[in-house]
Amino acid sequence: MEKKKRFKVRLLPGKCIGCGRCEPACPVDAIRYDEKGEPIIDLEKCIGCLKCVKVCPAAAIDKFLPEGDTGGAEPEETAESEAIGEGEVKRLWRGVWVYVEQMDGKAEPVSWQLLGKGKELAQDLGVELAALVLGNNVEHLVDEAAGYGADKVYLIDTPVLKDYRAETHMRSCVYLVEKYSPEILLIGATGLGRDLAGGVATHLETGLTADCTGLAIDKENRLLEQTRPAFGGNIMATILCEKARPQMASVRPNVMLTPPFVPGRKATLVRESISIEEKDTLTKVLEIVPIQCETSVDITAVGVIVSGGRGLVSAENFRMLQELADLLGGVVAGSRSAVDAGWITHQKQVGQTGKTVRPKLYVACGISGAIQHLVGMQDAEYIIAINKDKHAPIFDVAHLGIVGDVFEIVPAMIEELRKVKNPPVCET
Ligand SMILES: Cc1cc2nc3c(=O)[nH]c(=O)nc-3n(C[C@H](O)[C@H](O)[C@H](O)COP(=O)(O)OP(=O)(O)OC[C@H]3O[C@@H](n4cnc5c(N)ncnc54)[C@H](O)[C@@H]3O)c2cc1C
Incomplete structure (x- = not known):
């Protein structure tokens, strides 16, 4: 021939x-x-x-x-x-992977949120969406991942992966990536996810864009467009990883929407094993002690947030926000200025260096709407902003904007809500 x-x-x-x-x-x-x-x-x-x-x-x-x-x-x-x-070709990088973070067999919701976004990316690329599950007795997460959109699940289920350790999890993750060559790997930007993502990217000698607020595909060049705040949050930068694979991005909880769960949906299971023995590991987990926070309320998981900024002037004035939040069945949070002033704890800071929230209702009181604050709350279902400056940027994302003095508006809201909650008894 x-x-x-x-x-x-x-x-x-x-x-x-x-x-x-x-x-x-x-x-x-x-x-x-x-x-x-x-x-x-x-x-x-x-x-x-x-x-x-x-x-x-x-x-x-x-x-x-x-x-x-x-x-x-x-x-x-x-x-x-x-x-x-x-x-001659060394490898073909194909597929979108999402790392499923779990503790004691319970997945972190950010993993499912990433599967939702991963599905869109995979469809744009015309490839499979896969979940990566590491742990011990975690096989039930295979069906869960499938229900949230994974077409395939790579599973390593072994006692040595029972508790998260950078060493064991990173080695497992790197092993699977090197074996199956996904072009994109997404990891939740939780404490654990940040630890893992950095280690994996370093070992694979690839790029990692942390805390992305937007992910999309440049279809012409088959590249992942990774958008995140840059230069102190003053601009949004779109970052590409052109020269190395996989393209790795981390995304904070609640930045992406959780996709609907489809019961009974199935994924192809790829069961793998890893040759790490307990005796060879450098770190041992002796005990896991949950942090006892001053606040037991996780502001990322509540439906209503009443948030205060520098316009509140003092810590005492946050009491009226608490009253409003109580009447609405919500919690109080704040801007970084409020945290820096010591009026509220960092646990309750909303924004780029705080938490990303997606409540049904977000009431912003005396908050200007700096970009670093907006990236943490702009996806709330309904935003009410109260500010005496009609040009405040918070009004750009608000569904209902009230131009006025927070010390008049909030007490008036409290009064009206009290009437609704405790209607006056009519004498007949
Ligand atoms: C790297 C970096 C990360 C950051 N991360 C975050 C973050 O995670 N979260 C965050 O919030 N910020 C963050 N910031 C800070 C951010 O840039 C802003 O400085 C901060 O959000 C401003 O907070 P504020 O809106 O409460 O205060 P200001 O910007 O001072 O706004 C106060 C607002 O209150 C209004 N006001 C005053 N009095 C009244 C009144 N009586 N009635 C009604 N309105 C009134 C004013 O018109 C004004 O709009 C970050 C900054 C950097 C550089």
């Missing part, structure tokens, strides 16, 4: 602008940048797929037929050549 003719590629002198797009586009790692920032093409590795030619914005890469190969058709770009590459 006649040998298939193969193009190779070469750099045209003086044209390269050093944009770096060709390197990640090459499926066989045939392009590397030297210390001067110029691409070096390894012709031994090049399979002539011409992906680098297509992505080069400066037309600096050209195809040619090596000596001995005369003529021949344009190379066909098929999923097969990309995936298999006649034995």
